[in-house]
Amino acid sequence: MCQLLGMNCNTPTDICFSFTGFQARGGLTDHHRDGWGIAFFEGAGCRVFLDPRPSADSPVAELVRQYPIRSLNVIAHIRKATHGRVALENTHPFMRELWGEYWLFAHNGDLKDYAPALSGRFLPVGNTDSERAFCHILDTLARHHPANAPSIETMHALLRTLATDIGAHGEFNFLLSNGRALFAHCASRLCYIVRQAPFADAHLTDQDVSVDFSQLTTPADRVAVVATTALTDNERWTPITAGSLLTFVDGEPRDFGDGTTRAFVKDTIPPAV
Template identity: 55%
Template sequence: MCELLGMSANVPTDIRFSFAALARRGGETGPHADGWGISFYEGRGARAFHEPEPSAQSELARLLRRTPIKSRIVIAHVRKANRGRVNLENTHPFSRELWGRRWTFAHNGQLKGVKRWPLTWFKPVGSTDSEHAFCWMLDQLQQRWPDLPSPARLDRAVADLCAELHALGVFNMLLSDSRTLYAHCGKRLCYLTRCAPFGTATLVDEDWRVDFAQETGTDDVVTVIATKALTRDECWTDVERGHVLSLRDGAVRILKPDGRASARAPSPCGC
């Protein structure tokens, strides 16, 4: 299995604190030593860094922990290979262009039989079931609309496609088109939202504590998504299996699998 990290914020935000914990899990405090990657959105573009080696031992990962690249949407992944060789082309996150936007995708789990699903416009570069699933999702969206649909219509379509993939196995996923960050829980995923009044937080994986009142503005809203809680003194909310989160500017909307209702997440900055 792998681990995921995502962030959605209403202002460009530094993710070094959360990424430090994820990077340690890539071969030091966790077994996910078969590659890592991270993508930072800047407008419609994305800066991406990948390596097919443990993030805990990577000089590039250490550089990123020291470099404050600020972004409103971030997707990161550390890999424990179960399908596909350990190489660069199989290292998440994957990316493609659709409707003039850069789409980014990372996945944790196994999808039995997904490689038998036909593809038309988008083809995998590597050999993972994850990348095939990503290409299939984009194929389905391309078939439905020639141009970018409204956020509400896209939310519903992404939720429907996630439900189809969820039926194949474990489908924990992060996906973004630079406008929205989507997260689907197939087995394990949690999130928290930081906003005023800000408090302090301490990482689970190393002795690093941050007082967010000193690091953020009073109007900042930042939601972090992870496979497992990254901090020991904050209130993380588990995502229900089969649910999709749609995040814009740090605000969370929960899309239920039955398609009949959606709801705002509970009060984001408290337990």
């Protein structure tokens, strides 16, 4: 299964600590060796790093791990190929423009017999089911709102319907962002943590690395991190209920009146002892 990592914050933050653990899953602590990528929103622009090599062996990943790029929204992906050859054009996250802003997308799963009709405005460059799904999502958003971007609440509702429809073809865990919100859909396995004051120590599961966030943050900071599986072993991560879409804004999950956030706060993953 591919690995997903996302971050959404209320103030620009670097993802170096989380990426240090995440990078190891691409061939060191896990067997995903079919490429990796990470993308950062910076203002109206995006900084994207892609490499078809395993992240554990990638010089580009080492650069990213040691380069404190500060962003409000980040999406990263480690690939285990199911559709499409191991190649740069098939490496997530994918990026397109809609309504004058960039969109980023990464998918974990396997879609069977999936061939949506596309208008031609958004077309795959590679040959993955993931990129086809991304093009179909943007096509649908543009068809429903051809002139301007709707509210995040409206996008949340439409994306929930789309996720259900596409998910009928197989496993469809994904992260999607336009730089203003991070949409996280769980089909089988996805979890998150919100870090805010009072901040404490965190220790990575995949590397023997710790950080004291109280030394790196201000009391007003709030950072949400989403991952396929928990990245730390001494914090409480919240599992996202299968079949649900969670939307993060300013470092926290938002309640759009459909019960999504209320459904998530009941259970948490306790830290390891």
